[in-house]
Amino acid sequence: MTREALETSHRTERETEAAPGGENPSGPEVPHQREATRKNAAAGSRVVDAYAASLGRPVMNGTRAKLERQAVELLAQGLPEAWLCDRAREMAGRGWMDMFRHVEMSKAPLAPPAPGRTRPGVPEWCGQCGDDNPAAARLNPRFRTLGELGTGEKCPRCHPDVVAR
Template sequence: MAAYAAALGRPVLNGTRAKLERQAVELLGQGLPEAWLCDRARELAVRGWADLVQHAERSTAPIEQLHEVPGTGRPGPPEWCGECGDGTGTAARLNPRFRKVGPEDARELCPRCHPDRVARATV
């Protein structure tokens, strides 16, 4: 729960960390995207809350378009196009947040494979 700890700005108590980690594993197992859950964890810390399941259930934040991860039967982000992410490959392939194009000072979400752009294009 690095996102929670970073937003909190101090070390997380062991009991709270264990609870949030268990809840994150449960929610990931239900197919919720990791990036979406990290955003919800940051919101928890800012609001002084510590129940990720309850917050996820009540959240009105949209969940990006999910695609099946080949061979797993589980949802995941769209497949990486291979053309974005500054040619870093690994980062953009594994984390859709790095799927951006353009010069450093004017980066935009990749229209071919960033979950937010793909989801808007299919709506």
């Protein structure tokens, strides 16, 4: 091949045209998903505001960004905003700055879940099992045990393996 032919082939390999008519090649736009993201972002900001109010001073930008990211992710997992605000106030009082860790270790009961918020086929959490981690037990059936995770028996009221029988 000549040098000119090589340059032409490289140029055509590298140059690709955009999708015709400005179409999104990854699929249609989903406005309801964007709206949910906006709502979670606003709620995440309110959770951090509760942290700042309890702290009694403004939160530094880096800490604010980290806590907002964590709050938005926890909200997307279905945890109630009011419950997260209470956990944020607790964190500020103790000088903590990791919402994931605090929520995971929290023993505070959750408000009853909104109807239809659990996955299909997973029974509603009974609210009495998962002593070591009630927040996780509500969202993850694996934690629905009586006693320590992995050593206790499956909850007869809400563990999917037992309820399904």
